[in-house]
Amino acid sequence: xxxxxxxxxxxxxxxxxxxxxxxxxxxxxxxxxxxxxxxxxxxxxxxxxxxxxxxxxxxxxxxxxxxxxxxxxxxxxxxxxxxxxxxxxxxxxxxxxxxxxxxxxxxxxxxxxxxxxxxxxxxxxxxxxxxxxxxxxxxxxxxxxxxxxxxxxxxxxxxxxxxxxxxxxxxxxxxxxxxxxxxxxxxxxxxxxxxxxxxxxxxxxxxxxxxxxxxxxxxxxxxxxxxxxxxxxxxxxxxxxxxxxxxxxxxxxxxxxxxxxxxxxxxxxxxxxxxxxxxxxxxxxxxxxxxxxxxxxxxxxxxxxxxxxxxxxxxxxxxxxx
Amino acid sequence: xxxxxxxxxxxxxxxxxxxxxxxxxxxxxxxxxxxxxxxxxxxxxxxxxxxxxxxxxxxxxxxxxxxxxxxxxxxxxxxxxxxxxxxxxxxxxxxxxxxxxxxxxxxxxxxxxxxxxxxxxxxxxxxxxxxxxxxxxxxxxxxxxxxxxxxxxxxxxxxxxxxxxxxxxxxxxxxxxxxxxxxxxxxxxxxxxxxxxxxxxxxxxxxxxxxxxxxxxxxxxxxxxxxxxxxxxxxxxxxxxxxxxxxxxxxxxxxxxxxxxxxxxxxxxxxxxxxxxxxxxxxxxxxxxxxxxxxxxxxxxxxxxxxxxxxxxxxxxxxxxxxxxxxxxxxxxxxxxxxxxxxx
Numbered sequence: 001x002x003x004x005x006x007x008x009x010x011x012x013x014x015x016x017x018x019x020x021x022x023x024x025x026x027x028x029x030x031x032x033x034x035x036x037x038x039x040x041x042x043x044x045x046x047x048x049x050x051x052x053x054x055x056x057x058x059x060x061x062x063x064x065x066x067x068x069x070x071x072x073x074x075x076x077x078x079x080x081x082x083x084x085x086x087x088x089x090x091x092x093x094x095x096x097x098x099x100x101x102x103x104x105x106x107x108x109x110x111x112x113x114x115x116x117x118x119x120x121x122x123x124x125x126x127x128x129x130x131x132x133x134x135x136x137x138x139x140x141x142x143x144x145x146x147x148x149x150x151x152x153x154x155x156x157x158x159x160x161x162x163x164x165x166x167x168x169x170x171x172x173x174x175x176x177x178x179x180x181x182x183x184x185x186x187x188x189x190x191x192x193x194x195x196x197x198x199x200x201x202x203x204x205x206x207x208x209x210x211x212x213x214x215x216x217x218x219x220x221x222x223x224x225x226x227x228x229x230x231x232x233x234x235x236x237x238x239x240x241x242x243x244x245x246x247x248x249x250x251x252x253x254x255x256x257x258x259x260x261x262x263x264x265x266x267x268x269x270x271x272x273x274x275x276x277x278x279x280x281x282x283x284x285x286x287x288x289x290x291x292x293x294x295x296x297x298x299x300x301x302x303x304x305x306x307x308x309x310x311x312x313x314x315x316x317x318x319x320x321x322x
Numbered sequence: 323x324x325x326x327x328x329x330x331x332x333x334x335x336x337x338x339x340x341x342x343x344x345x346x347x348x349x350x351x352x353x354x355x356x357x358x359x360x361x362x363x364x365x366x367x368x369x370x371x372x373x374x375x376x377x378x379x380x381x382x383x384x385x386x387x388x389x390x391x392x393x394x395x396x397x398x399x400x401x402x403x404x405x406x407x408x409x410x411x412x413x414x415x416x417x418x419x420x421x422x423x424x425x426x427x428x429x430x431x432x433x434x435x436x437x438x439x440x441x442x443x444x445x446x447x448x449x450x451x452x453x454x455x456x457x458x459x460x461x462x463x464x465x466x467x468x469x470x471x472x473x474x475x476x477x478x479x480x481x482x483x484x485x486x487x488x489x490x491x492x493x494x495x496x497x498x499x500x501x502x503x504x505x506x507x508x509x510x511x512x513x514x515x516x517x518x519x520x521x522x523x524x525x526x527x528x529x530x531x532x533x534x535x536x537x538x539x540x541x542x543x544x545x546x547x548x549x550x551x552x553x554x555x556x557x558x559x560x561x562x563x564x565x566x567x568x569x570x571x572x573x574x575x576x577x578x579x580x581x582x583x584x585x586x587x588x589x590x591x592x593x594x595x596x597x598x599x600x601x602x603x604x605x606x607x608x609x610x611x612x613x614x615x616x617x618x619x620x621x622x623x624x625x626x627x628x629x630x631x632x633x634x635x636x637x638x639x640x641x642x643x644x645x646x647x648x649x650x651x652x653x654x655x656x657x658x659x660x661x662x663x664x665x666x
Contacts, residue, residue, distance in 0.1 A: 015613070015614060032612075032613035032614075056589065056612065056637055056638065057637065059589060059612040059613070059637075060589055060591060060610070060637060062615075063611070063612075063613060063614050063615030063616075064615045066615070067615060082612060082613055083612050083613060089612065089638075092638055092640075142464040142465070142533060142636070143464070143533075145537050201464055201465070201533055201534055201636060202533055202534065202535075202536040202537040202540075203534075203537040203538070204534040204635050204636065205467050205534040205535040205538070205539075205635050206535060206537065206538040206539070207537070207538070208635075257378075257381075257382070257385075262537065279385060280385075281354075281381070281385075281404065281405065281411070282337075282354030282385075282404050282405060283337060283354075283385070283388070284384075284385030284386065284388055284389050284404075285389070304536060304537050305464060305533055305536055306378065306382065307376075307378065307411075307414050
């Protein structure tokens with residue numbers, strides 16, 4: 001298989017930088033890409049992470065997984081991008097530095113667009129399109145914390161749900177809201193797609209090893225599920241619960257310090273129940289309450305740090321699916 | 323007591339904003355201040371948080387404390403400032419984006435300087451100099467985690483000054499099990515701190531909590547910060563009660579080893595935990611290529627020492643220190659050591 005100048009024959013691994021655009025200062029806008037080309041035929045799986053320049057923990061483990069894999073025992077091809085948004089990573093920001101665009105909002109990009117749009121266009125054409133399945137690993141960056149897999153309700157929904165269930169995280173959310181990301185486009189194009197939300201800065205100190213292992217199992221389980229590795233799937237105890245999303249909660253109304261109820265994650269809440277408060281940052285009094293709009297289960301998802309950015313997700317609620 | 327237009331009569335609590343400067347666009351980083359004027363006379367304690375705008379653990383502790391504290395039961399005054407650096411707080415930055423300056427390094431400030439110089443000047447003149455003791459809370463921001471009390475080394479360890487003697491007591495009274503002093507000029511003992519000391523103010527710096535430990539430990543860290551303020555008030559005779567601490571012992575380290583980022587950059591992965599005794603030459607951490615996982619650099623410890631509960635955990639590290647290690651100077655037993663101080 002060859003993508004850009006990166007080439008791996010059957011039974012080989014390769015790593016390189018996929019040149020996706022050239023900036024006005026003549027910097028290459030690149031994407032690091034591993035190819036593990038299995039010895040036998042099978043599907044092509046794309047694992048990508050770091051679409052935000054501050055979602056960098058997966059890069060601590062993803063290259064190590066490549067080291068573990070033996071192409072001789074793999075069926076099909078693994079494409080792995082440990083950190084997609086290099087420029088955001090360099091400058092410690094969510095968006096790409098070239099044009100301050102969020103790479104998760106550019107759809108399939110534009111050939112004649114801004115640098116980020118060109119990058120995503122080239123990437124979509126050359127990396128996403130040849131893939132049969134895509135797992136997009138996201139994190140909570142510096143303010144959120146997550147442990148679930150989301151599935152869009154478009155394209156191959158059942159196959160995407162089955163992949164999501166196989167990844168082994170504690171919660172799977174059906175009905176991940178439509179968005180302007182390249183993975184939503186991939187789902188619409190009929191690819192099997194799952195968004196694995198794992199970890200985040202507020203849990204880094206105490207759950208780092210757990211979360212890095214979750215990322216590792218996510219990659220290996222995806223390969224096992226797709227028949228690329230002849231191994232049993234490893235599911236985290238006490239098993240996976242399936243939820244249908246019904247409410248996504250973002251910041252509204254008064255601003256201050258936001259305290260979401262950490263102890264209600266994974267638990268049932270009833271309509272009107274307080275799931276967070278906003279406190280005045282200097283007086284300390286509660287100036288707004290955040291309540292569940294209807295009965296449901298709170299996902300292990302959303303902002304934890306009391307000063308999340310304006311567009312940060314605060315919580316997701318869903319109904320259990322039996 | 324009054325500060326600017328904020329005034330509290332004995333037995334009262336008042337809250338308001340101290341005008342300090344105005345930017346070119348008209349943004350005024352006025353400083354929110356609570357005054358608790360005790361019903362009877364006594365010393366003045368200043369507690370401040372978020373002079374580095376993203377270090378907000380003690381901000382929350384102050385917000386909790388001001389909901390409960392009864393000024394009628396207080397001797398002396400408590401000045402509580404939940405956020406000193408409002409611009410940094412707004413943007414979750416350490417310094418102030420208005421002029422790129424760190425207010426903590428600017429005391430006694432300059433009324434004709436940039437916005438941060440003016441903020442430092444007004445705050446120094448109208449707030450800091452009113453205090454006998456100043457607790458300047460810090461934390462790990464969003465990228466690190468800390469849990470110790472930091473203070474400047476004595477100028478002459480054989481003959482500590484009155485301010486240094488009081489500080490020795492109060493860092494122990496604060497209640498954490500770990501404290502550390504640094505060689506003057508490294509993190510502490512700066513010109514700014516010298517100005518505070520010349521004003522006769524006893525200052526110390528709890529480094530408590532941080533973003534990377536927030537999910538599991540954040541609520542505990544907030545309680546520990548609040549406990550530390552209350553303990554300090556007890557030690558100063560402002561309120562009655564026993565000191566409540568991690569335990570009876572406080573280990574005081576000479577924080578003589580600071581490890582800095584090597585000349586290459588990548589993802590920082592720390593290998594040694596808090597409280598771990600590390601030999602010279604042991605691997606403290608590595609810098610890893612984010613794309614291939616290859617080790618770019620290995621950071622070796624430079625002396626036999628113990629890892630002080632402080633340090634970067636987020637994998638990008640910029641130019642900051644990545645580890646602080648210390649040698650035990652002394653272990654103080656709160657049961658047999660006087661930690662109270664009566665102010666004139």
